[in-house]
Amino acid sequence: MAYEATFGDVLRSQGVSRRAFLKFCSTTASLLALPAGTATAMAEALSETRRPSVIWLSFQECTGCTEALTRSHAPTIENLMFNFISLDYHHTLQAAAGEAAEHAREEAERENAGKYLVLVDGSVPMLEYCSTVAGISNKAMLEDACTNAAAVINIGTCSAYGGIPVAKPNPTQAVSVGHIIKDKPIVNVPGCPPMPLAITGVIAQYLTLGKLPELDHLGRPVAFFGENIHDRCYRRPFYDRGQFAETFDDEGARKGWCLYKLGCKAPVTYNACAHLKWNNGVSFPIQSGHGCLGCSEPGFWDMGGVYESVATGKFGDGTRLGAAALAGAALGAGAAVLARRKKAHVHEEDAG
Numbered sequence: 001m002a003y004e005a006t007f008g009d010v011l012r013s014q015g016v017s018r019r020a021f022l023k024f025c026s027t028t029a030s031l032l033a034l035p036a037g038t039a040t041a042m043a044e045a046l047s048e049t050r051r052p053s054v055i056w057l058s059f060q061e062c063t064g065c066t067e068a069l070t071r072s073h074a075p076t077i078e079n080l081m082f083n084f085i086s087l088d089y090h091h092t093l094q095a096a097a098g099e100a101a102e103h104a105r106e107e108a109e110r111e112n113a114g115k116y117l118v119l120v121d122g123s124v125p126m127l128e129y130c131s132t133v134a135g136i137s138n139k140a141m142l143e144d145a146c147t148n149a150a151a152v153i154n155i156g157t158c159s160a161y162g163g164i165p166v167a168k169p170n171p172t173q174a175v176s177v178g179h180i181i182k183d184k185p186i187v188n189v190p191g192c193p194p195m196p197l198a199i200t201g202v203i204a205q206y207l208t209l210g211k212l213p214e215l216d217h218l219g220r221p222v223a224f225f226g227e228n229i230h231d232r233c234y235r236r237p238f239y240d241r242g243q244f245a246e247t248f249d250d251e252g253a254r255k256g257w258c259l260y261k262l263g264c265k266a267p268v269t270y271n272a273c274a275h276l277k278w279n280n281g282v283s284f285p286i287q288s289g290h291g292c293l294g295c296s297e298p299g300f301w302d303m304g305g306v307y308e309s310v311a312t313g314k315f316g317d318g319t320r321l322g323a324a325a326l327a328g329a330a331l332g333a334g335a336a337v338l339a340r341r342k343k344a345h346v347h348e349e350d351a352g
Contacts, residue, residue: 034205051085052117053086054086054087057119057141057145058121058122059131060123066090068194117206118145121155154190159176167301185212190220225272230268235259265292265297268297
């Protein structure tokens, strides 16, 4: 039997030093909120781990999830992610086509039965004639690929919850992966697109600890989706003081005030955007001047317009969330009025 290179062998062949590898493991352990000392254990386990076979299926999607992943940092996707796993099938990135591509998928499923991971981006159309690959419907290919899989990781909101394709009137009768696959462990890494570090973090934990990360009630890793964007947003103090931009070019917008009234969905959205950020930690939508779309939440595209505030009662579970957010805004406005009155009173006393 031919020797199968470990992840450590691959890294050494690529010129990756142990120091750089330990830094990667430390970063991953920190992102996953794992105990101190886990980084060393993770490095040892990964260095001896055989690269797992990964079958990546792309259905009704825009390729944005793959685009985001290829632009990952810490580690760079080119030198670690695609050496970290054995990417045996990927609709967008594979060189093979036609029968050769499908043969590669079938062979990977057979040789790695019970061990391989299935990564999926894109929703699944239930109208079979809407989308086929090699004459096979998306639904049939998904079911076949997941039959002997160890676990399924949904990459992006489309595969996790249906995303934009499932939005009304849903002409293709699109559904999420979890609507079809019921007998396999599933991790949802939503976002339109999702954060690359959340994807690599989930895979790294699975390989080193032999288990999937802790998930919330929507199947998302708590380490990346356990905090509300609103609570981590640097504009939160303006919200608390009742200082809101009314238009994108008014004085409030120029001063960086809260974008809540311009449709920001951060109060009801859970993701790591505010602290991990994008483009090597440079920025995220709110920092760039645009409100959060709530893209990591189920049904986000049908929950009111992009520039409608949460207070319309259409987002999340309706009136309750809208009322809560509106109450928060009212409290912030009230606090701002009290602060101004107190300041004016102090000035009057000084003048007297």
